[in-house]
Amino acid sequence: MRRFEPLSDEDLGVVADQLGRSPRGLVGVAWRSPCGCPGVIATEPRLPDGSPFPTFYYLTDPRAVAECSRLEAGGIMAGMTARLGRDEGLAVAFHHAHESYLADRAAYGEVPELENVSAGGMPGRVKCLHALVAHALAAGPGINPIGDEALGLMGPFWSRPCPYHGGDGAGRGGAS
Structure with a gap:
């Protein structure tokens, strides 16, 4: 089971600000930007x-x-999406990303309504880059080929100033 970093009170405030609402049902931080802010x-x-x-x-991460x-x-x-239909290797890798996503989520509870439903259009199309990039950042390189490509x-979006820590995006913490 993939372990996630717990959210501190500061993290909860940052995530609430990022989302524009109080977060619900959080497991933890799956990826931090180099400045230390929760990004996924x-x-x-x-x-x-x-x-x-x-x-x-x-x-x-708003950036x-x-x-x-x-x-x-x-x-x-x-x-x-068109490339998924033409490139068998890409389609197979994207299907593996779908399975990885499902396994990560299943470790935190089975929900029959979500059986075989991952995110971002996986495995057959590309519907939401936000979800695919989030998966790529959380899982690391080589797991989600479309997320990696995006x-x-x-x-380096994180090199722009951090809205929470200022500066050039570098600072405390690091990617996890």
């Missing part, structure tokens, strides 16, 4: 109110969210 959180597969929540890895939105607005997802296109 892991969320329980069933929220405290009982509703199923398929987005186990949730991208919160990453903005870059994903920029890429999505540029229309790259249609091309990525990260490459985004460049």
